[in-house]
Amino acid sequence: MSSSDPSARASSRVLLLGLDGLGPAFLDAPIVKETMPNLLSLLRESATGELASTLPPYTAPGWTSITTGMRPDRHGVFGFTDRAGRPLTGDRVLTPRVWDFVGASGGRSIVVNVPMTHPPQTIDGVLVSGMPVPPGASFTSPPGLVDELQSDYIVDVPVREEARESARAFELLQRMTEARGRVAARLAREHPWDLFAVVFVLPDRLGHPWWKNLVPGDRQYESRKSQRLRRAAAGCLRALDEAIGGLLAALPPSTAVVTCSDHGFGPLRAEVFFDLVLAREGILDAPRVGRVRRSTIVLGRSRAAAFLPSGARTWAKRKLSAQPSSGGAIRRAWTGPSYQSGVWLGDPSDERLRAHVTDLLLALRDPDGEPVVRAVGAPGVEASVAMGAPDLLCEMVDGSVELHDGLHAATPWVSREDVAWGTHRTEGVVAIRGAVGAAENVDGEAPDITPTILALLGLEVPTLDGRSLVSPTTPLAGLATITRAEAMEPSSVYSDEEEAAVLEHLKSLGYVE
Ligand SMILES: [Zn+2]
Numbered sequence: 001m002s003s004s005d006p007s008a009r010a011s012s013r014v015l016l017l018g019l020d021g022l023g024p025a026f027l028d029a030p031i032v033k034e035t036m037p038n039l040l041s042l043l044r045e046s047a048t049g050e051l052a053s054t055l056p057p058y059t060a061p062g063w064t065s066i067t068t069g070m071r072p073d074r075h076g077v078f079g080f081t082d083r084a085g086r087p088l089t090g091d092r093v094l095t096p097r098v099w100d101f102v103g104a105s106g107g108r109s110i111v112v113n114v115p116m117t118h119p120p121q122t123i124d125g126v127l128v129s130g131m132p133v134p135p136g137a138s139f140t141s142p143p144g145l146v147d148e149l150q151s152d153y154i155v156d157v158p159v160r161e162e163a164r165e166s167a168r169a170f171e172l173l174q175r176m177t178e179a180r181g182r183v184a185a186r187l188a189r190e191h192p193w194d195l196f197a198v199v200f201v202l203p204d205r206l207g208h209p210w211w212k213n214l215v216p217g218d219r220q221y222e223s224r225k226s227q228r229l230r231r232a233a234a235g236c237l238r239a240l241d242e243a244i245g246g247l248l249a250a251l252p253p254s255t256a257v258v259t260c261s262d263h264g265f266g267p268l269r270a271e272v273f274f275d276l277v278l279a280r281e282g283i284l285d286a287p288r289v290g291r292v293r294r295s296t297i298v299l300g301r302s303r304a305a306a307f308l309p310s311g312a313r314t315w316a317k318r319k320l321s322a323q324p325s326s327g328g329a330i331r332r333a334w335t336g337p338s339y340q341s342g343v344w345l346g347d348p349s350d351e352r353l354r355a356h357v358t359d360l361l362l363a364l365r366d367p368d369g370e371p372v373v374r375a376v377g378a379p380g381v382e383a384s385v386a387m388g389a390p391d392l393l394c395e396m397v398d399g400s401v402e403l404h405d406g407l408h409a410a411t412p413w414v415s416r417e418d419v420a421w422g423t424h425r426t427e428g429v430v431a432i433r434g435a436v437g438a439a440e441n442v443d444g445e446a447p448d449i450t451p452t453i454l455a456l457l458g459l460e461v462p463t464l465d466g467r468s469l470v471s472p473t474t475p476l477a478g479l480a481t482i483t484r485a486e487a488m489e490p491s492s493v494y495s496d497e498e499e500a501a502v503l504e505h506l507k508s509l510g511y512v513e
Helices: 024-028 030-035 037-044 059-068 098-104 166-190 202-214 224-249 274-280 291-299 301-307 310-321 351-363 446-456 496-508
Strands: 013-019 047-052 109-112 125-128 195-200 255-260 264-267 270-273 333-335 342-345 373-377 392-396 401-404 413-415 422-425 427-433
Touching: 013 059, 013 224, 013 446, 024 030, 024 264, 024 427, 030 037, 030 224, 037 224, 037 255, 037 427, 047 446, 059 098, 059 446, 098 109, 098 125, 098 195, 098 446, 109 166, 166 195, 166 202, 166 224, 195 224, 202 224, 202 264, 202 422, 255 446, 264 427, 270 274, 274 333, 274 351, 342 351, 351 373, 351 392, 392 401, 427 446
Parallel strands: 013 195, 013 255, 109 125, 109 195, 270 401
Antiparallel strands: 047 427, 255 427, 264 422, 270 413, 333 342, 342 392, 373 392
16 A cells, blocks of 8 residues: 555654634734633744645635645645535545555544544544534544544534624534543543644634624724623633643643644625626526615625525525526526635636636726736646536635625625624644744645645655645655545445535535525
8 A cells, every 4th residue: 555664654743733714813812812821832832834725715625735735626625515516525535635644654643623524534543524514424433433422522513604692602612612622632642643633613613703803903893792702702712722731731742733724814894796797797697686685785694595585595596506507597607605716607618708707707896996806717627627616716805805606785895894704814824843943934835734744754745735844854754645545435425414414504604605
């Protein structure tokens, strides 16, 4: 399986500590400074830098690039759903993960809660799947491990931007974080391992609904409501900090710690409903925009859909998720789900349509007349294999403006200045403790993390997109590339019920409409 000699591997271990959505702005916020002493001292002892996310800067491609060493056009994951709007399983990742390489060199891994790892892959070690996981589905490998996890272990908590039940949401987020910390520390103590990878999703779950309440920079920050929300969020962040402290205390000596995030976060300024532009051009069929439809816009993203009359809702669903043409309606191009920052073409080989839609994207202007989209690109040629890739991927001028799918807006430009929501930014963070001086800068990109981990373990895979952020002190053992087929069992698909449940969960996170 591998050309490497396991005895050549360095003896040190590596912890990959993943903090979903943690960016420089959040780290600078008073709420983090006041509640996270363990994280801050870990960062002080580490070489730190900025970690550029993937395009799009988004959880599914981000963590997949971090754990494969590849860009999205190689690993094939651009979002949680494919072209037809169906959820992708972790089996859809086209290239091996870092734990496959560790396994191929004779090492063992413990993997906890990395997004896009369901169904649980059989690895040399232990794997607890990260989101999305259909309720009731087995999510550990070996399967019996689930009995070892505490009964209060939760994979994920649905958090809507509108979070009307915020007290309950904070309580669940805190319990989820505490349980994950206990499980991680126990697995780290009780099982042998060379690589331990764990992702905590809390920063992302707090950032989406409450960014402007939690992080200074918006007038909403000073409100009494924000003060109340910050008190509640502080409990969750303390739980995360204690989980980090507990895990660090459980590490064997000489474990290198790689802390990183899949993307950063910042305030959401506006959403651009690009499907309205496509409808205006006759590229996408739309019904007349009535008063009800217009009024939904003030209600916010997820709830807006619920307030549409059911006829219109069914219509919109059919239009935006079914075949390129349903019921004779025109659907030659359509916008991908939020955060995916892309547009699909009914016929990707139609060059005139591609050029026309590209022009429309580049012509988008904010209310000050400034461009919204900086560049439109087609993902790499290999991405045509990966059906999850939007045909036109957009790089936004400003991360605070998002492309949004659907027709439930009166105008394409919808200001979100008045809501507390946050959204993803390209700037994430990376910090490495061990094997590199704390004064050094380790700026990098998401695909650099896998080669960094491998280098810390004394391994090297020359075919990866990323490069190691540390210079090894001992010669690395070259590890032949292993194929996905060697790394994985045959790929699985979800049943209709599981698919519906996963879509419902993604909806609760605002990832699909
Ligand atoms: Zn994320």
